[in-house]
Structure formats: C-alpha cells, structure tokens
Amino acid sequence: MEIIVQKFGGSSVADAGKIRNVAKRVVRTHEAGHPVxxxxxAMGDTTDRLTQLAxxxxxxxxxxxxxxxxxxxxxxxIALLAMAVSELGYQAISLTGTQVGIMTDGFYSxxxxxxxxxxxxxxxxxxxxxxxxxxxxxxxxxxxxxxxGRGASDxxxxxxxxxxxxxxxxxxxxxxxxxxxxxxxxPNARKLNQITYDEMLEMARLGARVLHSRSVELAKKFNxxxxxxxxxxxxxxxxxxxxxEMIEEVVVxxxxxxxxxxxxxxLGVPDKPGIAARIFQELxxxxxxxDMIIQNASQQGATDISFTxxxxxxxxxxxxxxxxxxxxxxxxxxxxxNIGKISAVGIGMKSHTGIAARMFRALAxxxxxxxxxxxxxxxxxxxxxxxxxxxxxxxxxxxxxxGGASS
Amino acid sequence: MEIIVQKFGGSSVADAGKIRNVAKRVVRTHEAGHPVxxxxxAMGDTTDRLTQLAxxxxxxxxxxxxxxxxxxxxxxxIALLAMAVSELGYQAISLTGTQVGIMTDGFYSxxxxxxxxxxxxxxxxxxxxxxxxxxxxxxxxxxxxxxxGRGASDxxxxxxxxxxxxxxxxxxxxxxxxxxxxxxxxPNARKLNQITYDEMLEMARLGARVLHSRSVELAKKFNxxxxxxxxxxxxxxxxxxxxxEMIEEVVVxxxxxxxxxxxxxxLGVPDKPGIAARIFQELxxxxxxxDMIIQNASQQGATDISFTxxxxxxxxxxxxxxxxxxxxxxxxxxxxxNIGKISAVGIGMKSHTGIAARMFRALAxxxxxxxxxxxxxxxxxxxxxxxxxxxxxxxxxxxxxxGGASS
Numbered sequence: 001m002e003i004i005v006q007k008f009g010g011s012s013v014a015d016a017g018k019i020r021n022v023a024k025r026v027v028r029t030h031e032a033g034h035p036v037x038x039x040x041x042a043m044g045d046t047t048d049r050l051t052q053l054a055x056x057x058x059x060x061x062x063x064x065x066x067x068x069x070x071x072x073x074x075x076x077x078i079a080l081l082a083m084a085v086s087e088l089g090y091q092a093i094s095l096t097g098t099q100v101g102i103m104t105d106g107f108y109s110x111x112x113x114x115x116x117x118x119x120x121x122x123x124x125x126x127x128x129x130x131x132x133x134x135x136x137x138x139x140x141x142x143x144x145x146x147x148x149g150r151g152a153s154d155x156x157x158x159x160x161x162x163x164x165x166x167x168x169x170x171x172x173x174x175x176x177x178x179x180x181x182x183x184x185x186x187p188n189a190r191k192l193n194q195i196t197y198d199e200m201l202e203m204a205r206l207g208a209r210v211l212h213s214r215s216v217e218l219a220k221k222f223n224x225x226x227x228x229x230x231x232x233x234x235x236x237x238x239x240x241x242x243x244x245e246m247i248e249e250v251v252v253x254x255x256x257x258x259x260x261x262x263x264x265x266x267l268g269v270p271d272k273p274g275i276a277a278r279i280f281q282e283l284x285x286x287x288x289x290x291d292m293i294i295q296n297a298s299q300q301g302a303t304d305i306s307f308t309x310x311x312x313x314x315x316x317x318x319x320x321x322x323x324x325x326x327x328x329x330x331x332x333x334x335x336x337x338n339i340g341k342i343s344a345v346g347i348g349m350k351s352h353t354g355i356a357a358r359m360f361r362a363l364a365x366x367x368x369x370x371x372x373x374x375x376x377x378x379x380x381x382x383x384x385x386x387x388x389x390x391x392x393x394x395x396x397x398x399x400x401x402x403g404g405a406s407s
Numbered sequence: 408m409e410i411i412v413q414k415f416g417g418s419s420v421a422d423a424g425k426i427r428n429v430a431k432r433v434v435r436t437h438e439a440g441h442p443v444x445x446x447x448x449a450m451g452d453t454t455d456r457l458t459q460l461a462x463x464x465x466x467x468x469x470x471x472x473x474x475x476x477x478x479x480x481x482x483x484x485i486a487l488l489a490m491a492v493s494e495l496g497y498q499a500i501s502l503t504g505t506q507v508g509i510m511t512d513g514f515y516s517x518x519x520x521x522x523x524x525x526x527x528x529x530x531x532x533x534x535x536x537x538x539x540x541x542x543x544x545x546x547x548x549x550x551x552x553x554x555x556g557r558g559a560s561d562x563x564x565x566x567x568x569x570x571x572x573x574x575x576x577x578x579x580x581x582x583x584x585x586x587x588x589x590x591x592x593x594p595n596a597r598k599l600n601q602i603t604y605d606e607m608l609e610m611a612r613l614g615a616r617v618l619h620s621r622s623v624e625l626a627k628k629f630n631x632x633x634x635x636x637x638x639x640x641x642x643x644x645x646x647x648x649x650x651x652e653m654i655e656e657v658v659v660x661x662x663x664x665x666x667x668x669x670x671x672x673x674l675g676v677p678d679k680p681g682i683a684a685r686i687f688q689e690l691x692x693x694x695x696x697x698d699m700i701i702q703n704a705s706q707q708g709a710t711d712i713s714f715t716x717x718x719x720x721x722x723x724x725x726x727x728x729x730x731x732x733x734x735x736x737x738x739x740x741x742x743x744x745n746i747g748k749i750s751a752v753g754i755g756m757k758s759h760t761g762i763a764a765r766m767f768r769a770l771a772x773x774x775x776x777x778x779x780x781x782x783x784x785x786x787x788x789x790x791x792x793x794x795x796x797x798x799x800x801x802x803x804x805x806x807x808x809x810g811g812a813s814s
Contacts, residue, residue: 143505
C-alpha cells in the first residue's frame with residue numbers, strides 16, 4: 001500500500017478534544033492499511049502568542065532566536081498527537097525537523113527546504129508506527145533550528161509527500177475545500193471538486209488562504225497528489241490536479257479578493273531605459289514584494305508607474321521611493337491604501353476569448369470603477385475602491401455563473 | 408578569567424519583565440570580564456501546564472512523548488533570554504540540549520547525563536557570546552530528546568560547570584540562600600553563609616527544596632564551587648563548600664521537615680534470612696523509592712518491618728505488598744499517611760555526642776510522640792504525627808539555638 005501524508009493545521013489541533021479527533025482520523029487511515037505520515041502545525045494561536053511574548057522582550061529580536069522560540073509550537077503538537085494515537089492503542093512516534101533531517105538553508109524565519117532524509121521516517125513506518133512530524137521547521141547543516149515562514153506546514157507536508165513518493169497528500173483545514181469565492185462574501189459560492197495546480201497557485205497568491213502558495217508550487221513541481229479537506233467533516237474536499245487530468249473544463253474556477261494592498265504611483269517619471277529597473281531593484285533590495293505593476297503610455301517623454309504592495313510594506317516603500325524621487329527625476333508620488341483587488345482565476349481563460357471583457361462588464365454594471373488591471377494566462381486582477389470589494393466579488397461570481405443553489 | 412555558570416529557575420524567568428532582569432544580571436557578570444554560561448528552566452508554571460495538557464489527552468502518556476513535550480518549556484526560555492540579552496546590545500546564543508550535546512542515557516523523564524560536548528559552548532564563548540543553555544533536557548546517542556527529572560536544571564548547571572571547569576556555579580532562585588529551617592515555619596530561621604556538600608545533600612533529600620539533590624551529589628563529586636542566591640536581590644547567598652573549607656564548625660546546620668511521606672508496616676513477618684531482601688526488591692522493581700526502613704526486634708520468630716514512601720507511591724506500594732503478603736507469610740499490613748518527618752542535619756554530629764538525645768528531649772518537652780527514628784552520620788530523622796510537624800521543627804530549631812534575632 002502506498003504512503004498517505006496527512007497535514008493538520010492549527011485550528012484542527014487547537015485543543016485536547018480536537019487532537020483526539022485528529023488521532024481517530026489518522027488511525028482510520030492506518031487501519032485501512034496505509035502507512036501514514038502526519039504533519040502538524042502549532043495548536044490554535046500558539047505562534048501568535050509566542051510572537052507576542054517575543055515582542056514584549058524585543059521589538060526586533062534576532063531571527064535565529066525567534067525560530068528557536070516559534071519551533072516549540074509544533075513540537076508541542078506532535079508530542080500531544082503521538083500521545084493521543086497511543087491512547088487509542090496504536091504505535092506512534094513524533095519527530096522534530098532536526099530528528100527527521102528536514103535540511104534547510106540558513107535563512108531564519110523564511111528558510112527553504114534543501115533535502116529531506118527519509119531514512120528515519122521509513123524505518124519507523126516499517127515498524128508499523130504512525131509517524132508524526134513537526135511542520136514549519138527544519139535544521140541547517142550546522143544543527144541550527146530554522147522555520148519556513150508562516151503557513152509553511154503545508155510546504156513541509158508536500159515536501160515529505162514528494163520525498164516519500166506518497167500516494168496522496170491530504171491537507172486538513174477548517175474549511176471543506178476550495179470554493180469559487182469566499183462563502184462569507186458570496187453565500188452561494190460552490191465547493192470545487194477539482195482545481196489545477198496553476199489555478200490553485202493563483203488563488204493562493206490572490207488571497208484564498210486555504211493553501212500556502214509555496215506548497216502548491218512544490219506539489220506541481222513534483223506532481224504530488226494534493227487534496228484540501230475539512231478535519232471536522234467527512235466531505236470529499238477539493239483535489240488539485242494536473243491540467244490534463246481535469247475532467248470538467250471550466251472557464252473561470254473562482255473569484256478571490258484581497259484588501260491587504262496599497263497602491264503607489266510615481267507620476268511624471270522620465271520615459272527612458274533603465275528607470276523601471278532601478279526603481280524595482282531598490283524596492284527588492286529593501287525586501288518589498290511588489291504585486292501588480294502598471295506603466296501607462298508615455299506623453300511628452302514622461303510616464304506614470306503604479307504598483308501595489310501589501311499594506312505593511314507601505315511605509316518602507318514610501319521611504320525608498322522618496323529617496324529615489326530626485327535621483328530619477330520623478331515629479332511626484334501618490335499613494336492610496338483604500339484599495340481592494342479582485343481576481344478571476346481559470347485555466348479555461350487560455351482558450352476562451354472575451355473573459356476580460358465579461359469581467360469588466362460585470363463591474364461596470366455595478367458602477368464600480370477600475371483603477372488598475374493586470375492579467376496572466378489564467379487570471380485577471382482589477383484594483384478597485386476598497387469598500388466596493390465584496391460587491392465586486394459577488395458581481396463577477398454571478399457573471400461567470402459560478403454559484404450553486406442559493407443558500 | 409574563569410568561566411561562571413549561572414542557573415535561573417522557573418520563578419526567575421516567569422515573565423518578560425523577570426527575563427529582562429535576568430539578562431541585566433548576566434550582562435553584568437559578562438561586563439566584569441567573565442565568560443558566562445547561563446542555564447535556564449522553563450518559565451513559571453510552564454512544566455505543570457504542559458503536564459496538565461498531556462493529562463487531558465492520556466492518563467498514561469508514553470514517556471518519550473512526554474519528554475518531547477516538556478523539553479519545549481526550556482527552549483522557550485532560552486530563546487527569550489537570548490533576545491533580552493541581545494536587546495541590551497550584547498551577543499547571545501541559545502542552545503538546546505541536542506545542540507550542545509548533553510548526552511544522556513535513554514531513561515525518558517529521568518535520564519542521566521553521560522557526557523557533555525563542550526566544543527560548541529567554548530567556540531561560542533570564544534566569539535564573545537553569552538551562551539544560554541536549556542536546563543533539564545538532553546539527547547541520546549540516537550538523537551532522542553530526554554529530560555532529567557523535575558528540578559534537574561540544577562543538575563544541568565553543575566554538570567556544565569564541572570565539564571567546563573568553571574570558577575563558580577551560581578544557582579539563582581526565589582530565596583536568598585539556604586536557611587536553618589523553613590522561614591515560613593520558623594520565623595527566626597537564619598540564612599547560612601556556608602554549608603558542606605554532605606549537609607546540603609541531606610537537606611535537599613529531606614525536603615529543603617532550594618537545590619536538587621542530584622546536583623549536590625555531582626557538585627561534591629567534581630568539587631564544583633556552588634552558590635545558592637536570590638535572583639531578586641544582591642544578597643550574598645549560601646556557599647556550598649568542602650568539609651575542610653568550613654570556617655565555623657557547627658553541630659547542627661539546619662532542621663527540615665517533609666509531610667509528603669506515608670508509613671507502611673508489615674506486621675508479623677517471619678524473622679528469617681532473605682525476607683527483607685525479597686520485600687524491598689519487589690518494591691524496587693515496582694519503581695518505588697523507599698525512604699526510612701525500620702525493623703523491630705524479633706519476638707517468637709516474627710518481626711515487624713516499617714518503612715516510609717512518598718504519598719503518591721502509597722497505592723502502588725500497597726498493591727505490591729498485598730501480593731507479597733501470603734507469599735512471605737506476613738500477618739497483616741497497616742498504613743498511616745498522616746505522618747510528618749523532621750530531620751536535624753549537621754556535619755558536627757559526627758564528632759559530638761548527645762545530639763540525638765537533645766533532639767528527642769526537644770520533642771518530648773512538646774509532648775510529641777516519636778513513631779520512627781533513622782540516623783546517618785550527619786542527620787537524625789524522626790517520624791511523628793503530621794499535624795505536629797511545624798511545632799516539632801520550631802522546638803528542635805530552638806533546642807539547637809539555630810535562630811538569629813527574632814523577627
């Protein structure tokens with residue numbers, strides 16, 4: 001029988017009762033004859049609590065020590081889950097990132113997995129044990145504890161599944177799958193049975209928080225059979241598949257929104273080679289992630305460049321661009337943090353025309369003004385006024401007829 | 408300059424403010440030119456809280472997983488203390504038992520240190536860093552995390568001091584030294600400036616909770632210069648010294664009491680060779696620690712054997728002895744858990760006569776009946792009625808004129 005990897009997020013192991021439920025589910029899979037490897041996050045809000053504790057001591061703690069601190073959260077969960085499995089009469093063993101040998105680079109707080117030593121895991125599985133691994137953490141060649149970034153337990157699970165050649169990697173969370181839109185915004189949003197890696201990747205990047213985008217990249221790269229499902233129900237969940245495995249061809253799979261963006265416009269920038277490169281290199285050097293970039297057509301040798309960043313990066317962005325202003329001869333800088341971004345994602349866009357027009361029509365019919373547009377092969381994003389975000393999501397969702405029966 | 412090891416208990420690092428204070432103290436020692444190695448316990452009641460969490464999952468969790476769980480407590484403290492030191496502008500590095508290489512045997516929850524790899528510690532000290540180590544935890548040759556038993560951070564500190572050949576091992580706690588008696592019971596109890604290893608060992612075993620007895624054994628064995636002092640004041644504390652270093656010869660150094668004992672009597676046991684050996688072997692096999700043992704003179708081929716165990720071991724003890732009863736031909740078993748033990752400890756007893764008589768007289772004058780007596784070269788213990796314990800401590804303390812000015 002092939003190995004199954006099951007990953008449980010923080011809300012799935014938030015207290016003793018929930019940990020016991022996870023144990024039951026894990027044991028059921030084991031009983032069905034599968035070797036089971038479980039990856040667990042820290043309990044509930046543990047990571048936030050630890051981060052806050054660090055904040056009481058230092059506004060800017062050394063990242064090595066922060067990783068030392070935060071990695072304890074997962075160590076608590078794996079120990080408790082191993083106890084819960086053993087309480088049910090089954091053999092379990094918990095392993096830290098160090099014990100497994102989840103080898104990473106030395107970029108504390110955002111380390112990347114370089115390799116995984118599967119020997120210990122396979123040896124424990126051979127002995128009939130359920131193996132329970134700490135997500136989110138790894139170890140460097142120098143035996144230093146690292147963490148992989150917020151939400152990265154998904155990445156641990158997929159990396160483990162890829163290394164072990166697992167049959168399936170099930171990501172258990174507090175929702176029962178990937179939806180065509182956030183059900184809080186669109187009441188008749190429909191759960192998707194299938195979604196392609198690329199669509200899932202766009203959705204994850206665009207604010208659908210069911211999966212960490214790095215985990216989807218990794219799953220795509222190693223062709224890991226990924227499934228998003230609820231730890232609180234028996235519902236089937238959403239399977240993430242390769243494009244050619246997609247049974248029902250859909251044009252648009254989902255609509256997402258993101259209100260955590262701010263817009264920065266550099267107005268009257270000289271329209272000559274190397275200016276944009278300089279701007280975005282300086283922003284990259286300052287550690288700022290840019291999302292959308294738009295450059296308008298040039299008029300009289302000057303152009304406007306607009307881009308979006310996450311709200312928390314706005315201050316640093318402004319400091320960096322103010323310093324650049326005179327150096328590059330930009331006339332003025334304007335910002336707007338009251339923006340929302342809505343996106344339609346779908347693999348079917350590639351081969352269908354008129355999708356963008358249909359989305360813009362939906363927004364126009366609602367009287368919503370579009371401030372920025374950005375497109376890729378499988379997504380269209382529009383920046384609009386923040387307070388119109390929910391209405392825009394509902395309008396686009398309706399326009400593409402994504403809804404199920406109204407609930 | 409010689410290395411100084413400083414150990415801070417859970418109450419000394421109970422919250423962010425206290426951790427900042429510990430950081431200041433550590434930095435002061437570093438500033439005085441000493442390479443400093445700090446050993447820290449888990450914050451406040453963390454270990455109890457984690458134990459309770461485990462209890463919600465399993466009444467009898469696997470000890471390996473309990474150690475996996477509990478070792479996170481110290482990992483949190485070392486990370487936070489390293490942050491606090493670095494916030495003061497000094498370089499610090501936290502290290503887990505695994506990272507240092509505090510190698511232990513595989514007896515989870517009560518592991519013994521086999522060796523300590525000083526290379527990493529020395530290399531960090533050489534770089535001018537303050538090294539912060541997790542107490543209470545170690546690692547086996549198979550990379551399994553172990554813990555050393557409750558209160559064993561003291562043992563970690565002494566073992567580190569012995570390995571590094573440290574100049575001093577300061578144990579910081581919430582009292583400012585070792586007292587002639589518990590100041591809660593005896594208001595005029597006096598702080599001792601000096602105490603010998605052997606006296607400290609007896610005091611620790613007999614219920615004075617300032618130091619873990621294993622740490623004192625180890626300090627004696629490796630001649631580690633041990634000092635007990637308060638993390639909340641600048642008071643001098645109590646120095647633990649070799650007998651020949653003791654300046655003022657005292658007869659009795661302190662009076663301790665312990666109400667966590669229960670008495671078991673096997674009545675009418677055949678008085679023949681091998682019976683006692685059999686009884687106490689079976690109890691040892693059941694993992695029960697016996698404290699006092701008394702066998703009365705034999706009458707008509709039968710004798711009574713009484714012994715004391717900690718209250719938590721009473722149930723297991725009774726189960727074990729009930730099974731033995733018919734096998735060894737014991738007539739009946741009686742128990743009493745309403746007992747208290749008081750002890751007088753002093754290196755001077757060796758060379759003074761009449762100490763026991765003086766202690767018994769003190770109890771008799773108070774009308775307190777003695778149920779059991781046990782003596783060693785440097786201590787006398789008496790089992791009495793539990794509710795008379797405090798009165799007995801005060802009487803014996805007075806009799807030996809241990810008190811300072813009444814407060």
